[in-house]
Amino acid sequence: MADLPLETTPVELKTRLDRGEHIRMIDVREPEEHAICQIAGAELIPMRTIPQHLQDLDGGGPADPVILVFCHHGVRSLNVVDWLRRQGVGNCQSLVGGIDRWSLEIDAGVRRY
Numbered sequence: 001m002a003d004l005p006l007e008t009t010p011v012e013l014k015t016r017l018d019r020g021e022h023i024r025m026i027d028v029r030e031p032e033e034h035a036i037c038q039i040a041g042a043e044l045i046p047m048r049t050i051p052q053h054l055q056d057l058d059g060g061g062p063a064d065p066v067i068l069v070f071c072h073h074g075v076r077s078l079n080v081v082d083w084l085r086r087q088g089v090g091n092c093q094s095l096v097g098g099i100d101r102w103s104l105e106i107d108a109g110v111r112r113y
Helices: 010-018 031-036 047-057 075-086 098-105
Strands: 023-027 066-070 092-095
Touching: 010 023, 010 098, 047 075, 066 075, 066 098, 075 092, 092 098
Parallel strands: 023 066, 066 092
Antiparallel strands: none
16 A cells, blocks of 8 residues: 555546445544535544544555545645554545535535535
């Protein structure tokens, strides 16, 4: 997983999901934001609580799914992925443009805010 790009686009993510790739999606937005809209199947772990979940996120084995982190526009998620990688969690990526770009490019049913 060392060669895993830092970020992936919504189109790339959708293609991977459609192929059946097992991806663990982590939403690092705040609960108030999550109440507005979600991506189906994603887990809410607000950014401020990521350090408390490090052990759960640090599977590290070759069979462990890629962790796809997203937020509203992709800034917080990129910071989280950078931090996770510095902690040794290499199997993680950030969603470029966040849930907002996902709504624009993949699922218009995901409310924008």
